[in-house]
Amino acid sequence: xxxxxxxxxxxxxxxxxxxxxxxxxxxxxxxxxxxxMNIERNSQDAKxxxxxxxxxxxxxxxxxxxxxxxxSTPVETRIYTGCKNLSGSFGEQTIKVSQKTxxxxxxxxxxxxxxxxxxxxxNPAEGKNFYLFSKPFELPFKVGxxxxxxxTKDKYCFKNAPNDIKKEIESLIGINPSANENFFTKTAxxxxxSINVCFIxxxxxxxxxxxxxxxxxxxxxxxxxxxxALMYAAIFSNKNDYECQLDRLMKRTGQLSDIYRDKSKFVFxxxxxxxxxxxxxxxxxxxxxxxxNSENLNIIYSIADDVDRENxxxxxxxxx
Amino acid sequence: xxxxxxxxxxxxxxxxMKSKISPASPFAKKAQMKIQQMxxxxxxxxxxxxxxxxxxxxxxxxxxxxxxxxLRDRNAMLLATKLANSPEFSCxxxxxxxxxxxxxxxxxxxxxxxxxxxKYENVGKNTNFWGVSNIEIxxxxxxxxxxxxxxxxxPNCDRIILIxxxxxxxxxxxxxxxxxxEKYKNEVVNKCEMARVIVWYEEVK
Numbered sequence: 072x073x074x075x076x077x078x079x080x081x082x083x084x085x086x087x088x089x090x091x092x093x094x095x096x097x098x099x100x101x102x103x104x105x106x107x108m109n110i111e112r113n114s115q116d117a118k119x120x121x122x123x124x125x126x127x128x129x130x131x132x133x134x135x136x137x138x139x140x141x142x143s144t145p146v147e148t149r150i151y152t153g154c155k156n157l158s159g160s161f162g163e164q165t166i167k168v169s170q171k172t173x174x175x176x177x178x179x180x181x182x183x184x185x186x187x188x189x190x191x192x193x194n195p196a197e198g199k200n201f202y203l204f205s206k207p208f209e210l211p212f213k214v215g216x217x218x219x220x221x222x223t224k225d226k227y228c229f230k231n232a233p234n235d236i237k238k239e240i241e242s243l244i245g246i247n248p249s250a251n252e253n254f255f256t257k258t259a260x261x262x263x264x265s266i267n268v269c270f271i272x273x274x275x276x277x278x279x280x281x282x283x284x285x286x287x288x289x290x291x292x293x294x295x296x297x298x299x300a301l302m303y304a305a306i307f308s309n310k311n312d313y314e315c316q317l318d319r320l321m322k323r324t325g326q327l328s329d330i331y332r333d334k335s336k337f338v339f340x341x342x343x344x345x346x347x348x349x350x351x352x353x354x355x356x357x358x359x360x361x362x363x364n365s366e367n368l369n370i371i372y373s374i375a376d377d378v379d380r381e382n383x384x385x386x387x388x389x390x391x
Numbered sequence: 392x393x394x395x396x397x398x399x400x401x402x403x404x405x406x407x408m409k410s411k412i413s414p415a416s417p418f419a420k421k422a423q424m425k426i427q428q429m430x431x432x433x434x435x436x437x438x439x440x441x442x443x444x445x446x447x448x449x450x451x452x453x454x455x456x457x458x459x460x461x462l463r464d465r466n467a468m469l470l471a472t473k474l475a476n477s478p479e480f481s482c483x484x485x486x487x488x489x490x491x492x493x494x495x496x497x498x499x500x501x502x503x504x505x506x507x508x509x510k511y512e513n514v515g516k517n518t519n520f521w522g523v524s525n526i527e528i529x530x531x532x533x534x535x536x537x538x539x540x541x542x543x544x545x546p547n548c549d550r551i552i553l554i555x556x557x558x559x560x561x562x563x564x565x566x567x568x569x570x571x572x573e574k575y576k577n578e579v580v581n582k583c584e585m586a587r588v589i590v591w592y593e594e595v596k
Contacts, residue, residue: 085425092433096440103444114455121462128469131476159514186514187477187521213478326510327478333501342574387579388572391483 112172116180119144120166124185127218130205139204139243141223141251147171149195150220152308153182154315160326162319164188169195189316190218191308198222200251204243206300210324210359210371211379212331212391217300217316219307223251227306228261231271233282236299268306278306285369295365297372314364321362321371328356331390344388351378459595464561467523467592471563474521474588479511486570486581494528494588496571500545503553512554524560525591526553530569532585546571560593 126142153165163186169179189208200223205216221227229240237256244254255261269276279288280302286293287305294305294313305313332352339345355378358371382389474480475492479502482493502508511520530549540548569586572579 084422085429088426088429089433092429096433096437099437100440107444107448111451118458118462121459122465125462125466125469128466128473131473160510161514161520163514184518185522186518212483213481215478323478326507330479330498330501330507333504333507334495334498337501338497338572342572342579344572344574344579389483389485391485 109178112170112177113180116168116170116177117183119148119170120150120168120180120183123150123168124164124166124183124188127188127190127203127205130203130218131216137204137206137239137243139202141200141202143200144170145199147197147199149176149179149197150192150201150222151179151195152190152192152220152312153194154312154319155184156315156318156322159186161186161322162315164190164316164319166190187215188218189215189304189320190220191304191312191316192220193222193225193307194309194312196220196222196225198224202251202253206303208300208320209298210320210355211375211382212327214320214324214327217304219303221253221307223253226253226255226262226265228255228258228265228267230258230267230269230273230276232256232268233270236270236302239299280306295368297368301365301368317365317368318362321359324359324371325356328352328359332356335388335390338388338390342388346382346385346388346390348378348381348385348390351381456595463523463592463595464563467561467590468563470521470523471565471588471590474526474590475565475567477521480588482568482570485572486583490568490570492565493568493570493583494586496528496546496551496569499528499551499553500540500542503540503551504542508553519554521590523590524554524556524558524593525562525589527551527555527589527591528553528567528569528586529589530584530586531566546573556593558591558593560591562589562591564589 123142126140130138130140147170149169151165151167151169153167154162155165156162163184165182165184167179167182169177171177202221202223203218205218208214208217229236232240240254240256244252244256255265261267266277267273267275268278268280270280270282277289280286281288285297286295287302289305290309292310294310296302296305301317304316308316329352332349335346335348335352351374355371355374358374362371382391475494480494480499482490482495485495486493502511514520528551535547535549537550538544538548540546540551564587567586567588568583570581570583573582574580
């Protein structure tokens with residue numbers, strides 16, 4: 072009896088020890104694997120975000136017409152675009168990606184920053200295929216390319232668009248629209264659940280474009296614009312991002328005004344060719360640097376028009 | 392009497408129990424031995440998994456570095472082809488009609504000035520505005536003896552170094568037109584020459 076009891080004690084202690092240690096090792100292994108999987112998913116997200124940014128490089132336009140490209144991801148993806156206007160001299164465009172694996176969205180990798188990009192999109196844009204197109208932003212010289220990112224899941228129905236806009240969108244769609252097409256100019260073609268972009272009144276409008284007062288009304292918020300590039304920007308993004316990106320563009324306008332003023336002096340010194348733009352460029356720079364919000368766009372645009380006229384007149388000494 | 396005998400047995404049992412857990416007992420030694428064996432075994436298993444884990448992580452992260460370098464490579468390659476269209480470089484209509492892949496040399500010389508280029512450098516975490524390490528424009532024709540351009544020797548030079556960081560990396564380049572304003576026989580003329588825009592990127596270590 073005593074011998075049996077001894078055996079029972081020895082057996083149970085060994086087993087208890089093994090079980091506790093086993094649980095500890097198993098727990099560590101599971102924890103490690105989970106952590107490793109998360110790191111792997113985050114790195115995959117970061118890689119995708121970086122790739123999206125890199126793939127927008129060819130969208131830098133010269134004088135060619137608006138063009139569109141498609142990017143596809145192997146799994147359902149959410150692209151979060153953000154704007155930081157306080158970092159660095161020109162602010163930053165951030166891109167973050169979250170991907171769906173095993174029916175679960177990843178927490179989202181790190182924010183990848185691009186100081187030279189201006190992306191306008193829904194936040195997040197969700198899907199497997201995304202269309203990208205760009206338009207140059209000029210004030211009056213080219214300041215940057217505005218990139219518009221839309222998911223093929225989000226169908227945009229442009230109702231009563233002016234002819235130039237309609238033509239531009241039709242040129243983006245092309246002669247044979249693809250199955251993934253998400254832009255429609257004919258109301259009859261618009262699929263159910265489309266995002267309705269109305270130009271002259273209309274029913275069921277999600278986004279209203281007021282071409283006379285030059286503002287886009289989206290989610291009850293007004294975003295003022297000048298020119299088509301900013302109009303598209305307002306249509307595809309939200310108020311916060313739009314204003315932040317405008318602020319970044321104004322910072323770059325200010326810096327480019329400085330470069331053009333320096334160039335004007337430089338060219339004058341070596342050739343005697345005077346553009347006569349020095350004062351106006353200082354004014355443009357100061358206005359850009361003190362830019363408040365999109366409501367003040369008309370002020371800076373009137374100065375820019377003036378600068379552009381003067382630049383066109385001095386054709387021999389044209390700065391841009 | 393019976394009670395006394397029972398007490399004796401109980402005390403003997405207790406003594407027996409006591410002797411079982413005594414370290415001097417051969418049973419205790421055997422148990423200790425088993426515990427030691429078990430702990431060494433567990434330690435071995437634990438170390439084995441830790442080592443395997445570390446090897447996997449090292450292999451994975453070296454792949455990640457390669458991926459990061461590949462992305463930088465792709466960025467540099469695409470940037471080299473499109474940099475000439477960026478507002479800080481492009482000719483616009485300053486030299487006649489709009490030109491594609493045309494760099495305004497006068498503008499770039501002004502961008503090179505410290506107060507201007509300084510704003511484009513170090514805008515983010517160890518990166519500049521264009522996300523590459525170095526940018527250089529090299530005139531191909533007419534050729535000088537690899538003279539770096541400054542405001543004093545311009546335009547009799549052939550290398551405009553915009554961003555120059557000592558790096559070990561790779562480069563991508565693209566051919567462009569390099570245009571400037573010049574005075575010729577009391578007239579202002581546009582002069583365009585052939586050049587190469589070179590973009591360097593750093594390898595991720």
